[in-house]
Amino acid sequence: MQTIDFYMVDAFSDRTFGGNAAAVCPLTEWLPDEVLLKMAQQHNQSETAFFVRNDSGFELRWFTTQSEINLCGHATLAAAHVIFEYLDYPDTAIRFTTRFVGELKVTRNGDWLTLDFPAWSTEAVANPPALLLTTLGIAAAKEVRVGRDYLVVLENQAQVEALQPDIAGMVPLGKMVCVTAPGESVDFVSRFFCPGESVPEDPVTGSAHSMLIPYWGEKQGKQVMQARQVSARGGDLRCEWRGDRVLIGGQATLYLMGKVFLRDVTGG
Incomplete structure (x- = not known):
C-alpha cells in the first residue's frame, strides 16, 4: 500500500x-x-x-x-x-x-503568491457564432475575440454578473467561454464557463488571465492591474503585463x- x-x-x-x-x-x-x-x-x-x-x-x-x-x-x-x-x-x-x-x-x-505565466494573444472575431451569444443570453457583445478560449467583452460589470448562460448549450462551440468587462472597483472583471466539463462555471481561472491581462493592458494602457472574477465564490487577482509573460498574484x-x-x- x-x-x-x-x-x-x-x-x-x-x-x-x-x-x-x-x-x-x-x-x-x-x-x-x-x-x-x-x-x-x-x-x-x-x-x-x-x-x-x-x-x-x-x-x-x-x-x-x-x-x-x-x-x-x-x-x-x-x-x-x-x-x-x-x-x-x-x-x-x-x-x-x-x-x-x-x-x-x-x-x-x-x-501573496505570484504566478509567472505565458501571455496568450487573441484575435477579433468579425462574425461570432450565433450560438455563442444566444447561450450567454445576450443580444450583442461589445467585442468577441478568440484564442485558446472565446473572449466576450461586455460594457460593464453588472452585465457580467447578471449572466445566466445555458452552459450545456455551449458544448458545440468546442471552446471554453470567458466573459469580461471593465470593473467598478478593479480594472476588469470576468467569469469563465466550461461547457462539457464537470464544473460548469470555474470560480477563479488563473489561466484565463493569460489572455485577459494582455487584452486589458492594451485597452487600458496599463501594465499593472487589479482584477476580480465575479463568480459566486469570487476571487481577487493582482495582474501585471510583461510582454510575452504575465504575472498573476493571489x-x-x-x-x-x-x-x-x-x-x-x-x-x-
Whole structure:
C-alpha cells in the first residue's frame, strides 16, 4: 500500500470557501497516468495538481476528472502554497517544469503568491457564432475575440454578473467561454464557463488571465492591474503585463489536509 499526502486549498482567496478549490498531491515518483486520472476523479475537484521534486525544482501536472490539461492557474497557486507552507521549502521562488507550457515560476511575498505565466494573444472575431451569444443570453457583445478560449467583452460589470448562460448549450462551440468587462472597483472583471466539463462555471481561472491581462493592458494602457472574477465564490487577482509573460498574484487558504491510501498501485 502506498500513502500519499493530500491537501485541498482554496486558491485566489484569503478565506475558506472563497476562490477556487484545488486538490494537491506531492509524489515521490510519477504514478501511471490512469492512476492519476482515477485519483483526480475520486477527489472530484475541478483540478488536482500532482508534483514530483526534480533537480531544478518540481515537475507539475494537472488533471481534471476527465483528462490531463495543459495549464491551470489556481491549481499551480495551490501547489505552490503547499510547498511554501507545509514542505519546509526555504526559498522565495519555486520553479515548476511542465509538459506543455515549459517552465513556470511562482514567487512568494508575504501572503501573496505570484504566478509567472505565458501571455496568450487573441484575435477579433468579425462574425461570432450565433450560438455563442444566444447561450450567454445576450443580444450583442461589445467585442468577441478568440484564442485558446472565446473572449466576450461586455460594457460593464453588472452585465457580467447578471449572466445566466445555458452552459450545456455551449458544448458545440468546442471552446471554453470567458466573459469580461471593465470593473467598478478593479480594472476588469470576468467569469469563465466550461461547457462539457464537470464544473460548469470555474470560480477563479488563473489561466484565463493569460489572455485577459494582455487584452486589458492594451485597452487600458496599463501594465499593472487589479482584477476580480465575479463568480459566486469570487476571487481577487493582482495582474501585471510583461510582454510575452504575465504575472498573476493571489492568496491561498488551506481547507483540508489528509492521506490518500493506494492499494495495488505501482509506480510508472
